[in-house]
Amino acid sequence: MKVSSGIPVITLDGPSGSGKGTIAQLTAQALGWNILDSGALYRLTALSAERQGVDLADENAVAKVAETLDVRFEARTPGQPVSVILMGDDVTLEIRTETCGAMASRVAAYPLVRAALLQRQRDFQSAPGLVADGRDMGTVVFPDAPCKIFMTASAEVRARRRYDQLKQQGESVKISHLLNEIKERDERDMNRSNAPLRPADDAVVLDTSDFSVDEVLEKVLQIWSSRQS
Numbered sequence: 001m002k003v004s005s006g007i008p009v010i011t012l013d014g015p016s017g018s019g020k021g022t023i024a025q026l027t028a029q030a031l032g033w034n035i036l037d038s039g040a041l042y043r044l045t046a047l048s049a050e051r052q053g054v055d056l057a058d059e060n061a062v063a064k065v066a067e068t069l070d071v072r073f074e075a076r077t078p079g080q081p082v083s084v085i086l087m088g089d090d091v092t093l094e095i096r097t098e099t100c101g102a103m104a105s106r107v108a109a110y111p112l113v114r115a116a117l118l119q120r121q122r123d124f125q126s127a128p129g130l131v132a133d134g135r136d137m138g139t140v141v142f143p144d145a146p147c148k149i150f151m152t153a154s155a156e157v158r159a160r161r162r163y164d165q166l167k168q169q170g171e172s173v174k175i176s177h178l179l180n181e182i183k184e185r186d187e188r189d190m191n192r193s194n195a196p197l198r199p200a201d202d203a204v205v206l207d208t209s210d211f212s213v214d215e216v217l218e219k220v221l222q223i224w225s226s227r228q229s
């Protein structure tokens with residue numbers, strides 16, 4: 001099984017709302033690298049299972065869905081937002097809902113689902129480099145990555161970010177509801193036995209609570225530069 005090919009990988013792991021997706025995209029853009037949004041694969045597995053009428057409580061059946069996932073990520077330019085196509089259907093927006101995130105967190109607790117998606121994630125490692133965002137990028141999927149960053153922020157800050165994001169998209173939700181959902185998801189992602197959310201031993205932990213997107217990007221690029229000198 002291919003793990004390391006000499007192509008550099010920057011891993012960005014952390015809980016929901018810590019800013020991984022945003023920073024992964026900007027980092028990939030700055031470096032001209034490829035991007036892996038591993039959470040999208042868990043979201044797609046959950047959505048596809050639901051669409052096929054598969055019981056999310058049935059680990060074997062959900063793992064079959066993960067193994068046979070017919071998905072394309074269409075990126076026009078490296079670092080630009082990608083369209084996500086599931087069985088020919090554009091589900092870019094549908095997989096981003098909080099409901100889909102919660103279903104993804106449920107199916108992601110199954111070892112058979114994680115195993116089914118492992119090689120698919122490693123196959124994203126292509127020249128000139130890869131920025132990979134998720135929960136276990138530094139611990140399991142790319143253990144040899146030369147640059148690992150664990151992004152965090154307080155649950156309150158993360159709920160506020162989601163609130164602002166959803167408001168901008170015209171959705172009205174209660175911030176207290178988002179905070180509960182975030183805490184529930186943290187709890188499940190951190191406490192599962194298989195590949196739990198945690199920093200790799202050699203990861204730099206970056207608390208983004210008090211930093212802007214630009215400041216976080218600068219820090220990530222600095223950490224990457226320091227790895228090369």
Ligand SMILES: Nc1ncnc2c1ncn2[C@@H]1O[C@H](COP(=O)(O)OP(=O)(O)O)[C@@H](O)[C@H]1O
Nearest residue numbers: 016017018019020021022161165208211212213
């Ligand atoms: N450092 C930051 N400061 C303020 N807002 C941020 C920061 N990082 C991300 N955001 C915003 O928070 C929301 C969630 O960020 P996102 O990148 O989707 O997080 P994650 O991928 O970790 O769930 C987005 O609207 C994003 O623009």
Ligand SMILES: Nc1ccn([C@H]2C[C@H](O)[C@@H](COP(=O)(O)OP(=O)(O)O)O2)c(=O)n1
Nearest residue numbers: 016017038039040042104105108134135136
């Ligand atoms: N590498 C990964 C990525 C996501 N997951 C699971 C756990 C998460 O709650 C869901 C959704 O992840 P995603 O990164 O898309 O969610 P956020 O953008 O952080 O809210 O999938 C995982 O277990 N391992």
